[in-house]
Amino acid sequence: MEDKLIIKGIEFRSRLWIGTGKYKDFEETARVIEASGADVVTVAVRRVNITDRKSENLLDYIDPKKYKILPNTAGCYTVEDALRYSRLARESGVSDMIKLEVIGDEKTLFPDVIGLLKATEILAKEGFIVFPYTNDDPVMAKRLEDAGAAAVMPLGAPIGSGLGIRNPYNIKIILEAAKVPVIVDAGVGTASDAAVAMELGCDAVLMNTAVAAAKDPIAMANAMRHAVIAGRLAYKAGRMPKKLYATASSPIEGML
């Protein structure tokens, strides 16, 4: 049976979304993406270095015809900045999608949800497909959905922390109430974390550091690909109920 992720009419080949930061070079980035099987790759918007320009461009390695480029507003701490980066990103001509971040605190990189909500509302009205990075807060997830978010992206743990899904129960509550897809963004540290997110019923997982900071990023990308598929399959299969005591799985009948 087909189990495709479709958001705002866009069909996604994979439920693993990959960030392109922190890799050794563009070649490694490209190999990681290939190994991960992802079709969504996030990128950041930054100034071109006009005095010392390198001829190489990330998009020489990640073909926008083959992958869905998801620009982010990483590094933005105000609504104004987030809007500015979003509009520039769209004008770059690869996508109307934006991974919206309005960061509220340097140390934790937790989102400023008040700013996030405002920016989501404005950008959704401007026709953006908005993917807001938010807390694992079910009430805020609902508010973002009402403001026009195409999906909500609650964190599993702080960005780059690798602490895993710290509050699976909140993610579950978000999932229960959400009418839009739920994509865990940030916090995944290893394959089991990605599987946990998918087993909870999340529609996709976005990660960067878990792969980039692994000893062998390409092998980890491959592991993540399998973890996301396994987690999704397990979710669809429906896990057995947990029980406190043992139940033998071999028959008593016929014993000597």
Added chain:
Amino acid sequence: MRLKVNGEDREFNGKTVLELLQELEIIPERVAVEVNLKVIKRADFENHPLNDGDSVEIVYFVGGGAA
């Protein structure tokens, strides 16, 4: 004329956004441009005039995950 390009002062003798990009050897299809906080559509690069004192931002995509 004097421009501020990506935060740096720069002397420019051309007229348009496209001419500035050409002078900087930047492929227009790869970037987005903002002049005095207003995003310029790529189709308008050719005709959008630059004036003395304008602040120009030229951005592109780099590797990035979150924050």
